[in-house]
Amino acid sequence: EAEVAQSPRYKITEKSQAVAFWCDPISGHATLYWYRQILGQGPELLVQFQDESVVDDSQLPKDRFSAERLKGVDSTLKIQPAELGDSAMYLCASSSGFFRPQHFGDGTRLSIL
């Protein structure tokens, strides 16, 4: 069982609706990452946090996606409004610092109808 906790495991929703994903990293890990993974491809970084601050959100579609880590521990990724093309696996990972191995959660499989 992954030590990075994510919920929900599965989410099915209609386009134009709002969706939210939650992640609790490994205790003590200051660096947290959100990735999107399309079937058959490697994960692609959406946003990286160091404590509560965003370090890199250059690949985050900011018109519809938002991410926060208010207290520097757990994090939420939101999509509003969801589009058909957002269907994918959303993975959270954490590490003890920059350039350290990342540990992944089991992800949230999102399906947009």
Next chain:
Amino acid sequence: GQQLNQSPQSMFIQEGEDVSMNCTSSSIFNTWLWYKQDPGEGPVLLIALYKAGELTSNGRLTAQFGITRKDSFLNISASIPSDVGIYFCAGYAGGTSYGKLTFGQGTILTVHP
């Protein structure tokens, strides 16, 4: 940006056979990571490599950090059915102060009993 070319894309082997896969780049990497991903789950870290020439084992798995720092190799000895899955290489290159992990496209491994 950096790209990792992982090969082969897929492998079909008999139980008991050894497996080799590799990852190459035109850029120098400072850390290499190997992950395994089962369907519907997040990637699990198998091996981390930090120095050129380093050879590290984890049970039946052995990985090497290439001398040129532009490649890495993963070997699985005496494969078993539970080795089935997608294997990803990933690495940290220079270029950012915060460490952006680059992933290969993955190698799909099928093991026939």
